[in-house]
Amino acid sequence: MRHLNSLTVYKPIGRNQDYCAEFVMNQFPLAALRVYVRNHYDKENLELASEMVEEIRENLIETFMQSTWLHENTRMRAIRKAELMKKVIGYPPEFEVPGALDSFFESVTFSETDSYFTTFKKADKLYKEQYFDYHSGFLSIEPDIVFVKSGAHYRPWENRLTLQIPFIDDPYFDSTYPKYAKIAGIGEVIGHEMGHGFDTEGRKLDENGGKNDWWTLEDSAEYDRKTQCLIDQYNNYDDPDFGKNLNGSKTVAEMAADLIGISVSWKTYNKVDFSKEPSIFGFEDEKPDKLFFHITALVILNV
Template sequence: MSEKDITTKSHHPMKTITIVFIWIFALYAALLIVKNHEKPQPPSTPSRPALEPVKHKGVCKSPECITLAHQLHNWRDVSVDPCQNFFKAVCGKYNEHSLLNHAHLHRNTKLVANVIKEHLHKDLSSSSKSENAMKIFFDKCEATNRMNLTQVDLNEKQEILKMIKQVGSWPMLNKSWNESEFDLNGKNGVIKKIKQIYSAPISKFDVNVSNMTTTDTEELEKDIVEILKVNNVLFDLKSIQEDVRSIAKLANDIAELHSAEAQRNAWERGIHKMQDSVPSIDFERITKNLFNPKRQDVVWEKLKTKFISPADMPYFSNKTKNLVMNIFPLAALRVYVRNHYDKENLELASEMVEEIRENLIETFMQSTWLHETTRMRAIRKAELMKKVIGYPPEFEVPGALDNFFESVTFSDTESYFTTYNKALKLLQEQYSDYHSGFLSIAPDIRYVSSGAHYRPWENSLTMQIPLIDDPYFDSTYPEYARIASIGEVIGHEMGHGFDTTGRKRDENGEKYDWWTPEDSAEYDRKTQCLIDQYNNYDDPDFGKNLNGSKTVAEMAADLIGISVSLKTYNKVDFSKEPSIFGFEDEKPDKLFFHITALNWCRARDTTPLATQLTLDHPTSSFRVNGVFSNMKSFAEAFNCPVGSPMNPKKKCELF
């Protein structure tokens, strides 16, 4: 045996002991690890792991997808814990990339207005009657804006008096005026003459009454006096003051009759029934004068049973581009879609509405608290909800929209005042054509605004073109991105059919209580949770000063919208869709909330608190943090501890 062998053998027992000791220590450490892993998860973490990343089918590299990726990457603030403030985590650097002072969702409203203005500035020739009418009005408005304001005011007052004289003798000036000669109803009566030179838009047959204040009467008196002075007409100031006071008294007397109870019982009646109440007025003749002359009789037959509804006049901005969009919304819509819009989006949006509808119905079917009668009525209402996707296909037919511009002729030689009143006359006729079924969509400014809307009295959903356009929606987007981007908006508008007021109308839009007393009470209890949540929400711009009772309908629609959107999103086969650049390894559930939240990104809200408290919509911050915090799926996706701001112990839910 060599010395080396002896040495090795003599050390062997120590080596063995050392190895055994190491193994024992390793075994002990392993047992500790296993023991710790076998302990139940602490209640501060969600039980379900987030969805794992998926292998996508390539990467979407279209310009629209690049824009979406830019927003996801550059608007977020990675220093913010999403479980603490998801709104800030997604939108924290939004103000570094946008000049808008309102939510990103409204971006395209301004963009479309600018596109239309630029189109009209190009002075392109067109055979379209609607486009040419809009162009003439635009040019008149622009020319007026360049004029001296004093001269504009002078011209307008001269035309007003000229208009009054066309109607007939003015009692304020003509003391020999004879009431018995005043012909209101006749073939050549006052109403017809007024109609020929001036008209105002109506959304229904509107009776607009309000108490006249002291300021109103003073302004009216001032305007009358200025009109007379400009036209070098002699007048008796005391007589005018007495007449103005009489007008104010009449307005106030009418307003006093117009209580909520009176509105329900007296005003909501067919026009033909008003004849019985006031037989001295020929309502049929007067009302027909509001319609397109070629369709007067047919429109009357369709609308004579409609109720008269008090309503405010539409607000018209004094900026030319906004005024054009207000008075010519359908002409503007046609120009935008035909020249600047990806029409492939229309069919994709229509398909998405149906998918959202299916998942809303599924939500009602899976509800654990709705009684069967209520459940079936809710499902029926969702099934029968009508939809309008941005742009009626019939408008693609050459001359189709021009048919609704044929009754009024615009001329380059006319004054702006005359052109403006002709445009209002045309707008009124188009509203009548819409309510009588000749026009498939209303001449409503919302059709060229970014968003969607629900009409409870029709049980109808409308998706507006600027919403189903990039950066919110595009045919090149992966399907999941389209759903995450505007699925919540679609679900929200559908949800208005089941919010605190919408639920009180049936599938035809008629007022009807189709809820069992038990379900109605449970619904109120659940929406009270939202009210309390908003009242206690610490908003970054308004603090704990918000009123949930004012915004509860919108919050209910938000909660419905996000739920059905996520349900739709989770049914997508992500492996067949491309990824978003830079988010190839992002987990699908996280990406859903990131994309959805982008719509509500905005800079600091500078709206006065007093104004905010009058608004029906909650703040942008709450529409992310408040709504998302009610979803278990959010807490699970981001592994938020129970009790953290985005995973509160108490959550609000509806169905």
């Protein structure tokens, strides 16, 4: 998922608790995140997910090292970008400190007598203050992401990967799952988001997120040739439900990220020692390669 802009949709005011809960989560994502993590989340998942990101990163770097067409200068720049890619797993670790979030809400007070309109205006003012703080470097986590909603994204201008808490939780991921199930469950998505750093647009930015053409002319031409192959392959796919062929040129960045994601997660998966891992009930006789695509497909269909 690429977070390029945001859209605010104003819904009619509901009369149920679900609407009120959604409103609070959307307007106060950091506070909602703290409540969710303290009361409903297995924090062991954070460490395991962070370790998996590093495994996926290592296999992405290994892929660059094993490339037969990248010249050395381009290869080393790609490796450097992967090595310096920042990560936020759930939330920044400094938010674990008791009282760390309190200062973010000191400028706003609410009263039981406030109308819905007044409450909304106060919350919106706080959001704008935090938004400016984030872009001024005073806030380490962006206030416009609802962290209690499932998702993962890559911000190319920051060269940063973020995994949101519900995405690294049951049913996609859990500390009790076998290692191969964890990799098959979210490895492709992690690799996909990392892959956006090297898709048709992300490759134009350097390890700091600045616009910088670090590709040799030969490698750039070969990259374009390879992505054109993806476009041609996609264009030849006839969707019987859609009634016509699809346009690969409009989705080539996602296809490139998909190809990187599935490749590095598959590489990571194949390094698991299955003899040390328990089998999944009902899939005891499933071959490992088939099981990988089975689990990966289930997750992708539900993300």
